[in-house]
Amino acid sequence: MENTRQQEFLELINAHRAVIYKVVNLYVDGRDERNDMVQEVLLQAFKGFSRFRGDSKFSTWLYRVALNTIFSFSRKEQNRIIAEKESQTFDDITDFSDEAAELYFHIKNLDDINKMIITLHLEGFSNKEIADITGMTSNNIGVKLFRIRELLSEKMNKTA
């Protein structure tokens, strides 16, 4: 019984493992820290899996667990140093040859909550689903998304 449940969890988690890696890469810097966080998300997902009843899509559930796990950890000093270095580099860079890389860079530099909202939006989640994951209202998500998109356009036009 236990093995069946484990097997079911493994099949689901492997089918959606990109979610874990994407979220962890966006929020955690440093190879070792990322590996640790992937393990932590896996642990929390495994522990919470018995409560997953299939009311929402597994990917929505997994996003919630992954984001909650990441946000329940303190950002290490090292992360800050890396982030500061990246910000300094960004100030110096005015010529982005790759628009996609530039977008990723600007999104990575947003504050944590806005980063989460825009990422979920770009991953194809509806405002209602994002509201379900974050705990905000759909209207609030709509307003925030509008402002984040404006901000990103402004930043990208600036460097164009």
Add this chain to the structure above:
Amino acid sequence: MNDLKELWQKSNPPKADPEFALSDLKLLQERSDSPFFRLRRSLIANTIFATFFLGIFLILLFSIPEQWFQTLIFVVCLSYVAGIAYNLYILRKYLHELPRDSSMLSYLQTLSSGMKKAISTVEYSAILIYPFAITAGFLLPFSLEGQPDLVLKNNILMVVLFCTLLILTPLCFWLARVLNKRAFGRYIKEIDVLLNQFNQDC
């Protein structure tokens, strides 16, 4: 500017992320390093130590037949029992389980309020224990010498005991606060920053 979603997909090409295996699940540590779980573990350890000391105090209570000492040790035992019961209450009410799959806002609110309440209640409830523990510690050498009454009969020793209480009680409280702040302060601040971001514009 191209469509953001299209660009996002380009910036995030599908990668060959390694698959998880059954052995990964077996290797998973049961212990989480999250500060929430660290606080939980520290409170559990605290409760175990308190139970251990309660046992020692009970042995002292029955092995040293000095009335004053026994009265104080009895009060200490009572406060330890109350402290242990309170720890268990805090563990159950605030640090029992994290709603891993709830919405982020409610998760962060639970995390922040649970930790703040747990830390402050533990700090303040300890104020009741410090004076008794300090007094018992002060009287212990005299009791072992068979002269616990000496403190009560000697005004100078009573003044010294009073001054010790006046100095050590707030000092212990302050020390506990500093240690808790060092251990969890920055983390709680980060959670509050995240909660503020929910209400902020870009």
